[in-house]
Amino acid sequence: MIELRNVSVKSGSFVLPRISLQIESGEYAVLMGTTGRGKTTLLESICGLRRVAEGQILIHGRDVTRWSPGDREIGYVPQDLALFPTLTVREHLEFAMRIRKMSAAVIAARTQELSSVLGIGHLLTRSITGLSGGESQRVALGRALSFRPSVLLLDEPLSALDETTRHEMHELLRRVKQSTGVTTLHVTHSVAESESLADRCFWLAEEGIQERPLACR
Numbered sequence: 076m077i078e079l080r081n082v083s084v085k086s087g088s089f090v091l092p093r094i095s096l097q098i099e100s101g102e103y104a105v106l107m108g109t110t111g112r113g114k115t116t117l118l119e120s121i122c123g124l125r126r127v128a129e130g131q132i133l134i135h136g137r138d139v140t141r142w143s144p145g146d147r148e149i150g151y152v153p154q155d156l157a158l159f160p161t162l163t164v165r166e167h168l169e170f171a172m173r174i175r176k177m178s179a180a181v182i183a184a185r186t187q188e189l190s191s192v193l194g195i196g197h198l199l200t201r202s203i204t205g206l207s208g209g210e211s212q213r214v215a216l217g218r219a220l221s222f223r224p225s226v227l228l229l230d231e232p233l234s235a236l237d238e239t240t241r242h243e244m245h246e247l248l249r250r251v252k253q254s255t256g257v258t259t260l261h262v263t264h265s266v267a268e269s270e271s272l273a274d275r276c277f278w279l280a281e282e283g284i285q286e287r288p289l290a291c292r
Contacts, residue, residue: 076100082130103259105269108279114262122149150219154230165199171222189217209240229261245271
């Protein structure tokens with residue numbers, strides 16, 4: 076579960092004021108809103124990349140407001156994917172598990188499992204350079220899911236993909252939801268993504284977050 080209690084974030088002259096939101100365990104929620112309203116800022120605050128000025132962030136009932144990003148156990152796929160050009164696909168999938176000092180056997184088994192689920196087993200020895208947009212998205216998603224987070228944050232993960240690849244990724248994200256039960260908050264401008272993926276849809280407006288019908292219109 077993700078719960079925000081009157082969260083405010085300040086960055087220079089920008090202020091995201093007193094946001095409250097609750098997403099239940101296992102739900103796939105979509106967050107929409109106009110450009111510049113603060114959707115990415117909100118995701119970065121939840122995963123610990125931005126400090127909040129006031130309010131509380133709770134993950135499965137635990138107040139993580141002052142925790143470091145690594146301690147929150149949140150999987151995050153930023154809009155630019157933030158893939159490392161010097162690492163192979165395999166090394167990306169292993170990255171978070173190695174940081175957490177998991178055993179070699181666990182890392183190998185999880186990497187094999189993820190590469191199969193994501194359809195990138197044939198890419199494991201490849202570098203990131205030269206991958207297609209859809210392949211890169213799958214690698215970023217695999218890295219975020221590798222350590223089995225209970226919460227997954229996605230920042231416009233499909234915005235740069237062509238229509239056919241977006242549909243493939245919709246199917247993949249639905250399978251991930253069904254197989255993992257991970258609580259997900261997905262930022263998008265796409266009504267089609269909301270209709271295809273969301274259990275609930277929220278709109279970030281000047282006065283705060285409002286829940287909307289799934290069509291988000």
